[in-house]
Amino acid sequence: MKDDVVVLASDSLHGRQTGTPYEIMAANYIADRFKNIGLEPKGTNGYFQEFSFIDKSDPHGKVTYVSKAEDSTTTGTNVIGFLNNNAENTIVIGAHYDHLGMGIEGSLYRGETPQIHNGADDNASGVAAMLHLAAGLKNKDTNNNYLFIAFSGEEMGLLGSNYFVKNPTIDLKKVDYMLNMDMVGRLNKEKSIAVYGVGTSPIFKQVLFAYKGDLKVTENESGVGPSDHTSFYLMDIPVLHFFTGQHEDYHKPSDDSDKLNYEGMETITQYILSIITELNDDGKLAFRKTKNESEEVPAFKVTLGVVPDYLFSGKGMRIDGVSEDKPAQKAGMQKGDVVIKMGDYEVSDMMSYMKSLGKFEKGNTTQVTIKRNDSTLVLNVTF
Incomplete structure (x- = not known):
């Protein structure tokens, strides 16, 4: 290989x-x-x-x-x-x-x-x-x-x-x-x-x-x-x-x-x-339609400027990378931080993160709650 x-x-x-x-x-x-x-x-x-x-x-x-x-x-x-x-x-x-x-x-x-x-x-x-x-x-x-x-x-x-x-x-x-x-x-x-x-x-x-x-x-x-x-x-x-x-x-x-x-x-x-x-010996598999999460994702007017950790299976959305000069970096977010709340919206997984992101517009300021190691931090983010 x-x-x-x-x-x-x-x-x-x-x-x-x-x-x-x-x-x-x-x-x-x-x-x-x-x-x-x-x-x-x-x-x-x-x-x-x-x-x-x-x-x-x-x-x-x-x-x-x-x-x-x-x-x-x-x-x-x-x-x-x-x-x-x-x-x-x-x-x-x-x-x-x-x-x-x-x-x-x-x-x-x-x-x-x-x-x-x-x-x-x-x-x-x-x-x-x-x-x-x-x-x-x-x-x-x-x-x-x-x-x-x-x-x-x-x-x-x-x-x-x-x-x-x-x-x-x-x-x-x-x-x-x-x-x-x-x-x-x-x-x-x-x-x-x-x-x-x-x-x-x-x-x-x-x-x-x-x-x-x-x-x-x-x-x-x-x-x-x-x-x-x-x-x-x-x-x-x-x-x-x-x-x-x-x-x-x-x-x-x-x-x-x-x-x-x-x-x-x-x-x-x-x-x-x-x-x-x-x-191999199961014959032809049965097909089942799934709920397609991508159809539920709202259109985003803003971005936080992070790369999500798609392999994270805990509660929240873990950040795998932070883009230069974007809202997350300006607010002080770091790789490894786990977003658990955006404004009034709880973030339990990737889907809830995307849904909550879709609630904000350019120019909005909100508080984002993150877990960093054993600490919980509240950061101000302006989109």
């Missing part, structure tokens, strides 16, 4: 931006790895599935796919390999391989000189884990086939996975479930991992906790989230998404291969293999 990350996150690939020659170089590398592992090509052109779209400056705007690449379009390339066990159903295992190039929209780098965003954790780590799983599943757990997809266009709005589910190269009705890995390279000392989509099939929860070992699993029921599993959930396919958490190098040029926890990646892939093995 380290070898794969080092190649994919090297400066020579210039950040693997969708639609660039450097993305094609990364796609060719992944296709070669698929071939060497022994996977069959399952794209529309060998291992490749190209899709062209009109690039929207608004990342939340509706993308327009077009049938033919023209001057005003961008072309992305999914890379798809198939492990055929001649089974009735197929498990999809995916990870996006595109990143931010020299710093396209979404970059959190604030320097004046453009720099390569190597995206080692985001998401060379997920691709390397996917390749490791592909090799590990040869002649193992053969009651399903396996379709491995390296998605393009994730950073621009889940474009590659969205295109695939609308233009699948296998029968989607035969897909048992989908596993997604996005940022799995930074397992911390507490061995905390977030798993999303736990509510999308009734069987998932018991299996996840039966095989977690010493991993500390933070579960999220929803099948909707900011990665490619969402595209499959919206097609009524059970999904699980694995994520080791945000960090200060996220979407910055400093997300490099020497900062990854490769032993942690091995732990995570063995955990995923155990889940696959346990489900």
